Amino acid sequence: MLNNFEEHILGNLPFLKDGKLLIAISGGVDSVVLVHLCHRLGLNISLAHCNFNLRGTESDGDEQFVIDLANSLDIEAFTESFDTEGYSVLNKVSIQMAARELRYFWFDELAQHLGFDYILTAHHADDNLETFLINFSRGTGLDGLTGIPEVNNKFVRPLLPFSRENVVDYAKENKLEWRVDSSNASTKYLRNKLRHEIIPILKEINPSLLQSYQGTINNLSDTADIIEDSMELFLKEAIETIEDNKIVFKISEFKKHNNPKAYLFEALKDYGFTEWNDVVNLLDAQSGKYVLSNTHRLIKHGETLLLSEIIADALEDVIIENLEQDIETPFGVMTFSEVETISQNNPNTIYIDKGLLTLPLRIRNWEVGDVFFPFGMVGKKRVSKYFKDEKLSLLDKESSLLLCSGEDIVWIINRRADNRFRVTEDTKDILKIELK
Known part of the structure; x- marks a missing residue:
């Protein structure tokens, strides 16, 4: 796997060779293998570990394991302790979402203050398939079916071409130690249920499931590129003005097409709207009618649609x-x-x-x-x-x-x-x- 990993870095992610890299490490087998691979290639790496304080002494053990690993490899490690349950209650989000928000905010903060060029995570091909199935089961557009991006701004996922089996085999062959998160065995979370119950059946039906999935992802990504190019041309005509607090769309440009709903979805998918039939109905609604998402509002005004962010509080005098x-x-x-x-x-x-x-x-x-x-x-x-x-x-x-x-x-x-x-x-x- 080391040779294949090196070929992948040189061929597809050569910018990592000269970058200052921060690896997000939980202590599990995936992130431990990523650390060892990068270390053996001589990449300039440091480690970042989040202690979410959700599993008592087990969480503290994970943190100490990461510190010991960093010391054994003579590399720098950063750790941070979070009140994840308190954040979850305060912000009215699930524990999983709270942990996600906390860690990504902290990673960004480390990168900005300490000058890291890229943040590496240990997502692999099986994670990608799980994400696809989660999005598919909940309902999504094309973006939700194209998988986890290998490069997304500062975040890079160099293990995406490799399977969980590849990762575990490498760890065993090299006699690596890692931590096992007991919560990963629970099927109360959708991702774990897919991992332990659904995907094994799919792999039994098709032993080449990951390869077939990767081919599907490539085809969907090519289609997404075509749509992106088409939408760029469409939006040049459809957007009347862009101001600090609003975007103004011409309704006539959406109505030129046989399926205006598809164009509305692509134009507005990043703003949290879910009631797409209501969005389509705005095209023929009375002026002043609007549709809300959690973060934005779309208003019918004359022959235009006005998109603006929802501002909760009025100006203080x-x-x-x-x-x-x-x-x-x-x-x-x-x-x-x-x-x-x-x-x-x-x-x-x-x-x-x-x-x-x-x-x-x-x-x-x-x-x-x-x-x-x-x-x-x-x-x-x-x-x-x-x-x-x-x-x-x-x-x-x-x-x-x-x-x-x-x-x-x-x-x-x-x-x-x-x-x-x-x-x-x-x-x-x-x-x-x-x-x-």
Whole structure:
């Protein structure tokens, strides 16, 4: 296996030869074999072990084993202890998901602070098959059926071409020691149930199951490449604008195709949506209708779909007590300066009569019932009616902020000033308010 592993590194992952590498090690046979293979090839490796404190003294034994292994090979090892159960409860995720989030966050942190080029994990061909079957059983798109990527940003999985049998045989032939995780024998977890009950039957039916699966993965990956190229061309036409807080899609581009649902799925699959029939129905829904995922919202607005991240908390009021200081806002930096003359008002700049202001000023979210006197008009108007007349989307309405003096609106920021604070021939001090 060592020769095959070396050929694989040189032929497919040559960048590992010169990289500073961090190996994620549990102490199990897979990660122990990966460490020994990399060490025998003379790669520049360090070890990282997570103690999730889920198996009492067994977890502590795993940690000590990794430390002893690192010492025996004269390589650096990092260990971290986690309150996995507490994290699971606090974040309302399963124990498995909690462990996954904790370890990957820590690996990223180590890589950033200590300058590791790549993080190596010991996933092999059997892990890949298990992941395929898990995704298949739960329902997925093409991406979920193309297996674990060998290279994904900093994460590299050099053992993917090798089977669990290859790994165990190498460990036994070289008389390696490793730790056995007792929880791996339990079939209450789906992955273990597949590993111990389902996959052995499939291998009995087809002894060449892993090779057949790899051929299927290659075919699916080729198809995925074609779809990716096609979607890149499609999105160039379908995306109207991309801003900091939203992406605007043209509905007409989806409707040009016989199967708009397929295009919607490919365009939005990374944003957590699951109710795809509801997403498709937005194409012909009334303006203002929307569909939610856990993280994003898709809104029908006129002839467009607006995609935005869900922001849980409204802006806390910003109090402005000193007009000589610049103020940070969600839209940029607000500045105040006295000027001799005015230029034409624009959405980012207004000129007002400074003497009419009452400090402190306040920046706040708009509320139902707010009323202002639009600059250049006679009389007052509800802010909600102004938004409707301006045909603002739900997202634009929600993100709109007001600059207020006392209870009076001075400016719907970036949109319209209030006529009550306009500069007249009686104005003594002209204040320019600008958003940069």
